[in-house]
Amino acid sequence: xxxxxxxGNGPLNGQIPIAGAKNACLTLMPxxxxxxEPLTLTNAPRLSDIRTMTTLLRxxxxxxxxxxxxxxxxxxxxxxxxPVADYDIVRKMRASNLVLGPxxxxxxxxxxxxxxxxAIGARPMDIHIDALTALGAEIELKEGYLHATTKGGLKGxxxxxxxxxxxATENFLMAATLAKGTSVLKNAAREPEIVDLANxxxxxxxxxxxxxxxxxxxxxxxxxxxxxxxxxxxxIELGTYMLAPAICGGEVECLxxxxxxVGAFCEKLDAAGIDVEETARGLKVRRRGDRxxxxxxxxxxxxxxxxxxxxxxxxxxxxxxGASVLEEKIFENRFMHAPELMxxxxxxxxxxxxxxxTGVNRLKGAPVMATDLRASVSLILAGxxxxxxxxxxxxxxxxxxxxxxxxxxxxxxxxxxxxxxx
Ligand code: UD1
Numbered sequence: 001x002x003x004x005x006x007x008g009n010g011p012l013n014g015q016i017p018i019a020g021a022k023n024a025c026l027t028l029m030p031x032x033x034x035x036x037e038p039l040t041l042t043n044a045p046r047l048s049d050i051r052t053m054t055t056l057l058r059x060x061x062x063x064x065x066x067x068x069x070x071x072x073x074x075x076x077x078x079x080x081x082x083p084v085a086d087y088d089i090v091r092k093m094r095a096s097n098l099v100l101g102p103x104x105x106x107x108x109x110x111x112x113x114x115x116x117x118x119a120i121g122a123r124p125m126d127i128h129i130d131a132l133t134a135l136g137a138e139i140e141l142k143e144g145y146l147h148a149t150t151k152g153g154l155k156g157x158x159x160x161x162x163x164x165x166x167x168a169t170e171n172f173l174m175a176a177t178l179a180k181g182t183s184v185l186k187n188a189a190r191e192p193e194i195v196d197l198a199n200x201x202x203x204x205x206x207x208x209x210x211x212x213x214x215x216x217x218x219x220x221x222x223x224x225x226x227x228x229x230x231x232x233x234x235x236i237e238l239g240t241y242m243l244a245p246a247i248c249g250g251e252v253e254c255l256x257x258x259x260x261x262v263g264a265f266c267e268k269l270d271a272a273g274i275d276v277e278e279t280a281r282g283l284k285v286r287r288r289g290d291r292x293x294x295x296x297x298x299x300x301x302x303x304x305x306x307x308x309x310x311x312x313x314x315x316x317x318x319x320x321x322g323a324s325v326l327e328e329k330i331f332e333n334r335f336m337h338a339p340e341l342m343x344x345x346x347x348x349x350x351x352x353x354x355x356x357x358t359g360v361n362r363l364k365g366a367p368v369m370a371t372d373l374r375a376s377v378s379l380i381l382a383g384x385x386x387x388x389x390x391x392x393x394x395x396x397x398x399x400x401x402x403x404x405x406x407x408x409x410x411x412x413x414x415x416x417x418x419x420x421x422x
Contacts, residue, residue, distance in 0.1 A: 004392045004406060006383030007415040008365065011250030014412035016241045018256040018282070019045040020231030022401050024193040025073075026095040027170040028200050028231060029053045032062055032075035033102035034174060035204055037226030039075045044231055046070040049093055049400045056089045056096055060103070081106060087113035087144060093400070094167075097128060100148065101171030104137055105178040109149045114141070127161050127168040134159035135172070135179050156181030156220055164189040164214065164301045170197055176218040177206040183218045190214060191302040192261055196232040203227035235261035237402060239309040240377050242285045244409065246274045247316050247385045249287055252412050257283035264305045268313065271295045272320060294322030294359060299330050311337045311378035318346040318382060320359040328353045337375035340368040344386055365390040373397040380405065384414055 020043035030053070032039040044050060046069070054064045054073075062077040083103055090096040090113040103110035114125065125146065129139045132148065136155040139148045156179045161168060169189040174197070176183035188194070190212055198211035204227045207219035238257045245252040246269060259266060259278055266276045269285075272295045277284040294317060299307040307330035317324040318341055328334045335355050338348045343366045347358040365388035370376035376398040383390030395418075398405060406416045 001393070001421040002395050003419045003421060004380060004395050004398070005417050005419060006365075006380055006390045006392065008384060008386045008388065009413065009415040010248065012245050012248045012252055012384070012409075012412040012414060013250040015253045015255055016244075016408050016412060018233050018238045018241065018254050019043075019403050021045070021193055021196070021234035021236075022047055022049055023095070023166075023236070024196045025050055025231045026053055027098050027193060027197050028229065029057060029064075029073065029075065030099045030102045031174055031197065031200060031204070032057065032077050033060065033081065033099065033106050034178060035224040035226060036078040037076070039204070039226060040228040041073045041075070042071065042228065042230045044071055044073045045234060046403045047400060049095065052089065052093045053095065056085060056099065059086060059089060060099065077106075083107050083110045085110070085112040090115050097125060097167060098170055100128065100146065101132060101173070101175035104132060104148050104150060105154060105175045108153055112146050112148070114144055114146065127163060127165040128171050131159055131161060131168045131172040131185070132175055135175055135183065154179035156183040156218070158184040158186070160186035161188065163187070166191050166194065169194055169216070173197060173201070173208065173211075173216065173218065176220060177201055177208070177224060179218075179220040181220055183220065185216045185218075186214065188214050188216045189301055192232055192235060200227060200229040203229055233257065233261060236306065236308040236374075238262055238283070239265050239306070240312050240381070240402070241408065242269065242276065242283065243312050243316050243381055244384060244412065244414070245285050246272070246287055246292070247319070247381055250413070251284060251286040253279060253282050253284045255282040259283065264303055265309055268295050268297055268305060272316065292316065292320035292359070294320045294324040294357075296325045296327075298327040301330070307331055307334060308374050310334060311374040312381055314338070314348070314355065314357060315341065315378040315382040317357045318348075318359065318363055319361065319385065323356055323358045326355045326357065328355075336371040337378045340371070340375070340379055341382055343368055344382055344390065346382070362387055364388060367391045367393065370394050370397055373401045377402060377405065380409075380416070384409070384416075
């Protein structure tokens, strides 16, 4: 398995281009199953999770071609569609569950393995099951697979989710586009990736209103047609790279970044002593003084502070003046990076869903272990400002969500290299 070696090397300066959003692309790709006509995505990120979704869609009978070095995904589902999403592919990535809604809409039945993904909590499927059941599906769990059927196709319905699940909103939205009649989803998730999915579905002929708010209304149509759609900017990659100059000093412009994608995050950066300036090309980030200030952070569904930036924010707060409390409200087991940061000299106490971080002057490089996708990159960020060398082991999770991380950071002056393992 590959490792990454980072050596603290002073301030970072320059520009970092931000890719299309992994989480948007992972829900846009299964939308190809909703139409027999081609769906083309541009600005796709080049990540192993996207390759996993490609493999899954091909196993279901869709055609997926990667063009322009992987930045364009040309898809078509005009042939026979296989309703079974196999465990061997699905276990690699939880987002595989996003084929459930489209398969049900297209075929009226689906058999989808329960997913795997990052080990950051229980992550059950009950909200997805309730949402699709509301549209008339009958879903049973047998031998690790969800068996879903409909009698006479999906029917529009009003449904309120017990929690604003991102994936369940996406599955409901895709399924309801082809259901008979009107569907209303209440307590829907409001993430920008959902708005991006709705924009793409509208280009395909779907009738959707209210995406980006907590009530989405969908008027079912008989069929969807082809479309070309650019994937929205990755707000998590954006936030991650905004933290690089915040931690190390210097000034970095994140190309393609927009404030509305990272509003709550920018408020916390401001409170910690970091300036963010909107430019014509993106967001420019620099630290105001020498020492950062402690801030408290609570993760929440969008537009709140994203759970996917909590680990990286913790890396920043490790060297801020004073004590910060981070509260994790989305995933119950998402502080696995804390003991690794402590190996680098961070002072962190974890009690259930809270972590108290007391800032130290400087972290010290150490060998550490990456436990999940966002934890991996938080250790790299910490290593960028630490004294000496940090070796981040087991970085395979990193490649699921960050394209060419070492190239992007090296381009702004970081000392970072990848060591290939067996
Ligand atoms: C998506 C993102 C992930 C992000 C998360 C929260 C993708 C591919 N992944 O994941 O990066 O961290 O949103 O912003 O877009 N839950 C249930 N039952 C369900 C579904 C979810 O209890 O049926 C719980 C989960 O265990 C978790 C919480 O709800 O505690 C949030 O999950 P959800 O919003 O569904 O996240 P994902 O769509 O899996």
